[in-house]
Amino acid sequence: MSSAPATPAIAEYAAFAASLADAVRPLSLGWFRRRLAVDDKADESPVTIADREVETALRDRIAARYPSHGIWGEEFGKTGLDAEYVWSVDPIDGTRSFITGHPLWGTLLALLHRGKPVVGVIDIPATGERWIGINDAAAGLCEARFGGEVCTTSPVRTLADATVYATSPDIFDAAEYARFERLTKAVSRRRFGGDCYAYGLLASGHIELVMEAGLQTYDYLAVAPVIEAAGGVITDWDGKPLTLTSQGRVLAAANADLHAAALACIGGD
Numbered sequence: 001m002s003s004a005p006a007t008p009a010i011a012e013y014a015a016f017a018a019s020l021a022d023a024v025r026p027l028s029l030g031w032f033r034r035r036l037a038v039d040d041k042a043d044e045s046p047v048t049i050a051d052r053e054v055e056t057a058l059r060d061r062i063a064a065r066y067p068s069h070g071i072w073g074e075e076f077g078k079t080g081l082d083a084e085y086v087w088s089v090d091p092i093d094g095t096r097s098f099i100t101g102h103p104l105w106g107t108l109l110a111l112l113h114r115g116k117p118v119v120g121v122i123d124i125p126a127t128g129e130r131w132i133g134i135n136d137a138a139a140g141l142c143e144a145r146f147g148g149e150v151c152t153t154s155p156v157r158t159l160a161d162a163t164v165y166a167t168s169p170d171i172f173d174a175a176e177y178a179r180f181e182r183l184t185k186a187v188s189r190r191r192f193g194g195d196c197y198a199y200g201l202l203a204s205g206h207i208e209l210v211m212e213a214g215l216q217t218y219d220y221l222a223v224a225p226v227i228e229a230a231g232g233v234i235t236d237w238d239g240k241p242l243t244l245t246s247q248g249r250v251l252a253a254a255n256a257d258l259h260a261a262a263l264a265c266i267g268g269d
Contacts, residue, residue: 094195133226
């Protein structure tokens with residue numbers, strides 16, 4: 001009787017995730033800065049043929065390579081979420097940037113093992129930049145890379161010296177914005193824009209905080225392993241780990257001290 005095939009090493013999964021990003025870069029770039037029909041989804045977020053084409057290509061490749069894995073994508077929903085391994089796919093994170101010609105949109109990929117994100121990819125096709133994070137305690141691997149080189153978060157540990165990013169003030173409701181304002185008054189500076197790019201900047205040590213609300217699973221699951229493996233901390237606004245059921249309020253910080261100070265500032269636990 002033959003034995004079951006060995007479970008691939010987490011490094012193999014990370015290499016496959018990178019190959020997925022390589023495969024779909026030409027697809028998304030082929031539609032970038034072209035006049036596209038833009039549809040509004042039920043949540044009023046925009047979607048184009050580029051989003052759908054890229055996600056279809058990602059799903060096809062994942063299913064062909066790992067047919068037992070589940071997938072949760074932005075455009076075509078959930079399949080196999082009870083599987084041991086589940087992929088989270090955001091074909092174009094920052095569609096509003098994409099359709100207005102702004103280059104800092106990305107493709108986000110995450111692999112979850114029993115509900116925990118262990119591999120994350122932030123790929124920025126228009127600039128050719130990419131962050132990859134592996135954070136798998138069981139495999140003994142914790143590493144973040146930018147362009148093939150190890151990256152680490154900023155050493156800043158006080159709010160007064162920190163920079164905070166958010167994609168837009170429009171992502172917050174009135175109560176959430178009041179909490180964001182408390183944080184921005186405590187830090188050195190704040191900036192808006194960037195979508196997933198801001199999390200890459202945090203992982204590479206250029207900024208110290210990202211605070212956002214209204215995110216979906218595929219918006220935050222890919223960035224979590226990158227931030228954590230680079231030395232940072234990322235949770236919801238109550239300090240709880242990000243999972244498939246988190247409510248989309250995200251706070252990322254360069255280190256535990258800064259994260260704790262930011263949580264206290266916005267009223268988290």
